[in-house]
């Protein structure tokens with residue numbers, strides 16, 4: 001089968017590999033139909049993910065059809081159409097029982113697929129701990145509508161969940177890329193007063209305006225002043241930082257009101273500074289992550305019920321055989337690209 005592979009730094013290649021089979025009794029093998037390309041894949045490509053193991057198939061967000069299951073798998077059966085979680089986890093350890101599945105203590109727990117073990121940009125993938133890693137997609141939800149449920153929509157859902165958003169809150173999301181938009185759409189589910197979303201890229205702000213008019217787009221350069229004057233208490237009640245640019249961490253805590261919650265979901269290339277003397281007395285709460293991706297069933301139910309729709313984010317699609325082109329487009333940000341899907345059946 002074809003599998004898009006991390007050969008080494010700046011070297012991803014489409015290789016012919018043997019088809020995977022179940023190894024442990026909790027495994028399933030999934031025939032991938034659609035997989036997506038994620039910024040984290042680019043982080044691996046550029047050598048920013050030291051844990052990534054050369055030789056593995058990349059990709060950690062996909063949907064497909066269950067091909068075979070180990071004898072302990074209860075939740076899914078061959079033929080089921082499923083969403084695959086970014087994380088593998090046991091559901092039973094200290095961290096999993098608290099919903100903190102990103103820190104599952106299994107050797108292959110957390111973000112393993114497409115990083116430390118073979119991932120999903122391939123015709124077939126082995127999914128360990130399949131009862132936790134796979135979720136059946138409701139009838140009526142297309143592959144494209146469900147594609148992001150395993151990773152960036154899971155991230156948005158989780159970020160909104162931990163950001164102390166109350167009814168009537170003012171929320172600021174930094175970064176109007178795919179992950180930021182997912183965070184903003186999930187924040188809307190909490191019935192806030194407003195969800196501001198800012199970016200330096202006007203094309204992305206226009207995209208938000210066109211597809212998600214319930215959000216309030218702002219230019220990054222105008223955000224601090226706009227949020228401070230528009231919000232009742234001098235800043236946003238909750239801030240979600242999803243950009244990861246050199247100055248966005250600073251914007252996140254500066255745009256927050258006193259006693260706000262600032263959630264950092266961005267992956268930075270460099271260390272960030274926490275200038276405690278400057279923020280003394282503001283009494284902020286910071287949360288960071290590492291999505292705990294264990295809410296796929298809730299997310300798919302929201303999609304099925306028409307309350308979450310991220311289909312517009314999947315702006316481009318390529319067959320797996322043209323994965324090089326898909327990556328080139330995604331990393332160039334040309335042609336208004338948000339998310340690129342790979343059709344792994346072709």
Ligand SMILES: [Zn+2]
Pocket residue numbers: 038039040041060061151152
């Ligand atoms: Zn990702």
Ligand SMILES: [Zn+2]
Pocket residue numbers: 089090091092093094095096097101103104105106109
């Ligand atoms: Zn666990």
